[in-house]
Amino acid sequence: xxxxxxxxxxxxxxxxxxxxxxxxxxxxxxxxxxxxxxxxxxxxxxxxxxxxxxxxxxxxxxxxxxxxxxxxxxxxxxxxxxxxxxxxxxxxxxxxxxxxxxxxxxxxxxxxxxxxxxxxxxxxxxxxxxxxxxxxxxxxxxxxxxxxxxxxxxxxxxxxxxxxxxxxxxxxxxxxxxxxxxxxxxxxxxxxxxxxxxxxxxxxxxxxxxxxxxxxxxxxxxxxxxxxxxxxxxxxxxxxxxxxxxxxxxxxxxxxxxxxxxxxxxxxxxxxxxxxxxxxxxxxxxxxxxxxxxxxxxxxxxxxxxxxxxxxxxxxxxxxxxxxxxxxxxxxxxxxxxxxxxxxxxxxxxxxxxxxxxxxxxxxxxxxxxxxxxxxxxxxxxxxxxxxxxxxxxxxxxxxxxxxxxxxxxxxxxxxxxxxxxxxxxxxxxxxxxxxxxxxxxxxxxxxxxxxxxxxxxxxxxxxxxxxxxxxxxxxxxxxxxxxxxxxxxxxxxxxxxx
Numbered sequence: 001x002x003x004x005x006x007x008x009x010x011x012x013x014x015x016x017x018x019x020x021x022x023x024x025x026x027x028x029x030x031x032x033x034x035x036x037x038x039x040x041x042x043x044x045x046x047x048x049x050x051x052x053x054x055x056x057x058x059x060x061x062x063x064x065x066x067x068x069x070x071x072x073x074x075x076x077x078x079x080x081x082x083x084x085x086x087x088x089x090x091x092x093x094x095x096x097x098x099x100x101x102x103x104x105x106x107x108x109x110x111x112x113x114x115x116x117x118x119x120x121x122x123x124x125x126x127x128x129x130x131x132x133x134x135x136x137x138x139x140x141x142x143x144x145x146x147x148x149x150x151x152x153x154x155x156x157x158x159x160x161x162x163x164x165x166x167x168x169x170x171x172x173x174x175x176x177x178x179x180x181x182x183x184x185x186x187x188x189x190x191x192x193x194x195x196x197x198x199x200x201x202x203x204x205x206x207x208x209x210x211x212x213x214x215x216x217x218x219x220x221x222x223x224x225x226x227x228x229x230x231x232x233x234x235x236x237x238x239x240x241x242x243x244x245x246x247x248x249x250x251x252x253x254x255x256x257x258x259x260x261x262x263x264x265x266x267x268x269x270x271x272x273x274x275x276x277x278x279x280x281x282x283x284x285x286x287x288x289x290x291x292x293x294x295x296x297x298x299x300x301x302x303x304x305x306x307x308x309x310x311x312x313x314x315x316x317x318x319x320x321x322x323x324x325x326x327x328x329x330x331x332x333x334x335x336x337x338x339x340x341x342x343x344x345x346x347x348x349x350x351x352x353x354x355x356x357x358x359x360x361x362x363x364x365x366x367x368x369x370x371x372x373x374x375x376x377x378x379x380x381x382x383x384x385x386x387x388x389x390x391x392x393x394x395x396x397x398x399x400x401x402x403x404x405x406x407x408x409x410x411x412x413x414x415x416x417x418x419x420x421x422x423x424x425x426x427x428x429x430x431x432x433x434x435x436x437x438x439x440x441x442x443x444x445x446x447x448x449x450x451x452x453x454x455x456x457x458x459x460x461x462x463x464x465x466x467x468x469x470x471x472x473x474x475x476x477x478x479x480x481x482x483x484x485x486x487x488x489x490x491x492x493x494x495x496x497x498x499x
Contacts, residue, residue: 007290008360017234022163024284027360028293031163038161038168042277045361048301049280050171054151056203056298057173057275060195066147066175071130073152074120079128082253086127089220093156095122095168122155127221127246127272130176131254138178138268140259145188146178154276164281165238165499172276178256178268182247185269186224189245192273193226196241204279205296205415206230206286207422208240209446209494211471216458219272223247229470229494231422232285235445237470237496240282243273281499286418293362294384296414297335297407304330304342304403305358309351309370320346322374326367326396335404359384364410367399385410385417422446432484435495439465444497446470451493452482461495470494 009023025031030046033039042050058068074097081087097120099112123129130148138146151173161167175192179185193210200208208228218225222244230240248267250256256268287294297303308323310316323344333340345354351368358366368380379399381392383406394402425445429435438447451472461467476490 008292008356009290012290013233021285024288024292025163028362030280033163038158040163040167045301046280049299050277052299052301053279057199060199061149061175064191064195066149068150069148070150071126071133073123075123075129077119077121079132080121082128083221083250086221090124093124095155095157097122124154124156126174126176127250128254131250131256134178135255138256138258141180141261144178144180144258145184148177149173149175164277170277172274174272174274177271180258180268182269185271186245189226189243189271193228193243196275197228200228200230200240201415203296203298204283205411205418206282207415207419209471211473211494213471214453214458214469216455217469219244221246221249223249227471230282230286231425231445235425237446237498238282238285240279241275244271246270246272287414292360294414295362295364297364297411300341300362300364302341302343302363303335303407304340304365304367305363306342306344306367306369307351307354308346309368315371318374319369319371323369329400330403333404335407340403359388364407383410385414429483435483439467447495448492449483450480450489451491452485452487452489454485457484467495467497470496470498
């Protein structure tokens with residue numbers, strides 16, 4: 001027998017990262033491919049994570065003055081066509097409805113019936129349809145700012161799909177706001193970028209870099225697009241959220257105008273911003289290990305699981321009341337503003353099977369209770385962010401007193417680990433040769449260097465090195481030379497291979 005340790009996930013991260021990712025989703029029971037090609041079924045554990053993300057983000061949106069609404073899934077083709085750049089950017093991804101019903105085909109099957117007068121696009125994003133509605137809602141400066149968010153699904157006809165990261169249909173939120181001035185709209189755009197960064201770091205425990213997208217990576221129809229970029233454990237970048245300053249482009253195409261205080265008709269300024277279920281993919285690839293999912297406590301559907309260990313049936317009467325009392329004590333605690341999410345797993349199965357079940361699901365804390373623990377008045381506490389042999393023996397009183405601080409320590413520890421990993425895989429570069437050296441291997445990570453901004457060069461980087469400019473850092477630096485052209489610039493860019 002070899003001494004190689006056994007893992008719950010095969011292949012491991014080092015053996016085949018893409019397959020490891022799919023296996024973590026499987027063993028953690030997060031989602032699966034659906035009978036509809038390119039779409040996914042999000043299972044209860046995965047959807048619970050999304051619900052927690054929704055809950056926290058939704059409160060952040062409301063704290064910044066936004067309200068929720070809902071807009072149609074179907075968008076008339078003529079609406080999409082009004083904004084030229086928008087059309088070009090999304091045309092290849094659009095799903096199109098051309099008929100209103102099905103009729104008998106005379107051979108025992110069905111066929112499309114009545115053709116629509118105008119084809120309908122299944123929502124890929126909602127700027128155009130919402131813009132048409134806003135043109136009616138906004139009449140006066142008194143109607144501004146208009147701050148609306150919607151939680152919805154969208155369809156983008158992807159050919160190569162990967163669960164959570166890129167599917168034909170996915171869940172998201174999209175904020176759409178209208179402002180009287182350019183300055184107010186830009187402030188809104190940056191504010192929401194900061195909201196996303198705050199959520200990523202303080203809830204997902206996923207460190208991110210904020211920056212502006214280049215012209216080639218900008219949202220179709222936007223004046224400026226800002227993003228947060230995270231590094232996954234294979235060194236690739238993941239765009240985790242975007243916020244767009246749309247200028248007056250969509251206001252012009254949709255006719256969003258208002259009467260100013262002075263009585264003049266003015267064209268409004270708009271923004272849009274969004275994150276999606278892609279965040280779950282980012283969560284998986286940032287923290288998980290070769291035994292399955294690792295969850296930050298703030299987004300764990302269950303933060304603590306109590307697993308009774310009952311070798312003999314006659315010992316159940318002593319162990320279960322002890323566990324029931326512990327469950328009640330832990331459930332009465334509060335962590336991060338909410339009651340602790342605790343579960344008592346009293347299923348009739350072996351203790352080892354229970355342990356691996358919750359390890360694979362990423363539950364931050366496991367509490368094991370056996371007959372000897374009851375006799376001694378103690379429990380065994382295990383943390384998911386540490387090895388299965390790293391056990392802590394605590395009295396019930398000690399556990400109850402320390403539980404919330406332990407949860408916070410786990411939250412801090414996995415953020416710290418992810419940050420240290422990202423920083424260790426980030427290289428400052430000054431020349432083209434250093435750039436080429438960085439991307440001669442697949443898991444390099446981020447390279448940061450001066451960038452003067454050349455769309456043709458950006459295309460070449462993508463084709464020759466499979467590398468993109470993830471973002472241009474928002475701050476100005478001392479003047480330096482672009483690593484490719486030698487032109488003087490105060491801007492630095494983050495280069496990486498990406499999902």
